[in-house]
Amino acid sequence: MTRAVQLELVDVDVVREEDRERPILHDVNWSVREGEWWTLRGAPSSGSSSLLATAAGLNPPARGAVRLFGHDLAHASDAEQTAVRREVGFVFERGGRLLGRLSVADNVALPLRYHENLQADEARGRVEMLLARAGLERFADLLPSRLSPAMQQRVALLRALANPVRILFLDDPLRGLSAADVHWWLHFLRELRAASPVSLVVSTYDFSVWRDDTNHFARVEDGRFRETGAGDGL
Amino acid sequence: MADVVNPAPGSGPPGRPPPGIGQTILGVLGKSVTRSGVPTRPAPWRALAGDGVRARRFRYAPTIVTSPSASRAFAPYLDLAGARAVRSAQRLRDVAAFALIAVGVMATRFRVARNVVHPLIFAQIRQAGLRLLPMTLFLGIALGLLIIGQTVSLLTRVGAQQFVGTVMVSVVVRELGPLVTAIVVLARAGTSNVVELGTMRALGEVRALEALAIDPMHYLVMPRMLGLAISVFALTTYLVIAAIGSGWVFAFLQDVPLRPAAYFGQLGDALHWLDFLLFGLKTFLFGAVIAVVSCFHGLAPPLRFEAIATATERAVVEGVIACVLIDAIFLTGYLYA
Secondary structure, eight states: OOOOEEEEEEEEEEEETTEEEEEEEEEEEEEEETTOEEEEEEOTTSSHHHHHHHHTTSSOOSEEEEEETTEEGGGOOHHHHHHHHTTEEEEOSTTTTOOTTSOHHHHHHHHHHHHHTOOHHHHHHHHHHHHHHTTOGGGTTSOGGGSOHHHHHHHHHHHHTSSOOSEEEEESTTTTOOHHHHHHHHHHHHHHHHHSOOEEEEEESOSGGGTTTOSEEEEEETTEEEEEOTTSOO | OTTTOOOOSSSSSOSOOOOOHHHHHHHHTTOSBOTTSOBOOOOHHHHHHHHHHHHHHOOOOOOOOOSOHHHHHHHHHHHHHHHHHHHHHHHHHHHHHHHHHHHHHHHHHTTTTHHHHHHHHHHHIIIIIITTHHHHHHHHHHHHHHHHHHHHHHHHHTTOGGGHHHHHIIIIIIIIHHHHHHHHHIIIIIHHHHHHHHHHHHTTHHHHHHHTTOOHIIIIIHHHHHHHHHHHHHHHHHHHHHHHHHHHHHHHHTTOOOOHHHHHHHHHHHOOHHHHHHHHHHHHHHHHHHHHHHHHHHHSSOOOGGGHHHHHHHHHHHHHHHHHHHHHHHHHHHHHO
8 A cells, every 4th residue: 555645845955044045955856655764864064954944844945846745835825834834743953942941841832732722731641641751750840951952852852742743853863862862762763653653754964873763765965865775885 | 652643634734725914914025936936935034034134145335436536435425325224224124024924913813822822921011011110110200200300490480380280291191101111111121032032043942933833923922012012001101100199299399389189180181082092002002113123133134142132232223213203103193183
């Protein structure tokens, strides 16, 4: 049975958020189907993070079309864009960009409360359950600045999963993590995939950690996006 | 893990609804098409950010003038003045577009996520209103003393004490009260907004909100607009009351033959129903404008940490200019009315 295409990039030129005039990746053609696990490798400043942001609908491309769940984001209304983005999870690199003025629990609860219009009490159950899964329940009332970057990254993952998502983007999530943290992340993502057909797209500068779990690989280099096999010099 | 992620069934959102308010406004402003001609749908304030980049790249470049020496001497200054005028016009257009988008979001999404967003409005009122109350009362008392102190001696000299109330209404209620309060709120809450939002922008937190499908205009700007509008209105009311009260106390201490009944009677006679209407309009507008200018400078231009101080300065200057211009418009209205 052919799985549905969730993400499709057609002839896309990717630009950085801070400089929209000069594309850093050209002619990207790429599609992600339901349940696939992609790992993209790119050196720092190669454009892999910008590609992820473009694919997630955060960064409009300079050229080409980005379709998420069949919706062309360039021509979608505000309501459509919001509906599509609610089903997309994104974990940023280096600490996950948590809101510094909200506690850990409030950070995780924010998307849930905002989209479901819940009171804090009504979201508490799900937030506690999520925090317990990551072993963070005792940090619930702390500000993110009191946590280590590795812990912040976990909170960012929980925040991205607070609402049901169909595709999850992870921007270099393992950078600078200890072996124990890397193990935790891989274990968590395996469980996640076992429980639901969520698609995963990971950017990294090192394929080796992901080799056993990923079923699709690609490289981002020299301004191009290239799919590559699992055995091609990884 | 089934309870962690529970993918929604179906293929996503329903069919295409009509374009949203942000899309419409940006379409009108011609900001939804890139140079390559491909339509894009950036977040509204990010479209303005793009313009900010272009505006900053606009640099003064001296032109070679071969005409008479006087023209040659003034040409660079004219160029500089022209460049600044163009930049100011671009900035004005960007701030106006930002304000329109903010008003559009407020009109269409006021009740969306109200359990999350409405508490933020109250938080703004606490921060920009309640915390500023002692300072505003102090300024009100000082203002009352100064105005009565100056005018009483003058009016007594010409035997016109019966105009003390009229002077208080003209100076404090119509002009100085709203303006002084607006400047205090701008200095305290406006600058705080720029720093807070600028830091969020520089740290990527605003982008994180977008990734969570949370509109920064709705979550960050709307509560500030409403909170500051209500705060300026409330603070001005307290400032006026404090100034009127302290004015009478000062007059009493100066042995001015002015009974409370006569003083407040003069105030009552000087006040017109239009004063209350314009007082409310003006103070709400001051608060909203301070919020728009400060949020624009915190969110719209591409910010790095080192640029936050400059953005704050710019917001204060533009906020003061905007408030004075609005005041001038209202003054003209008073004069014609």
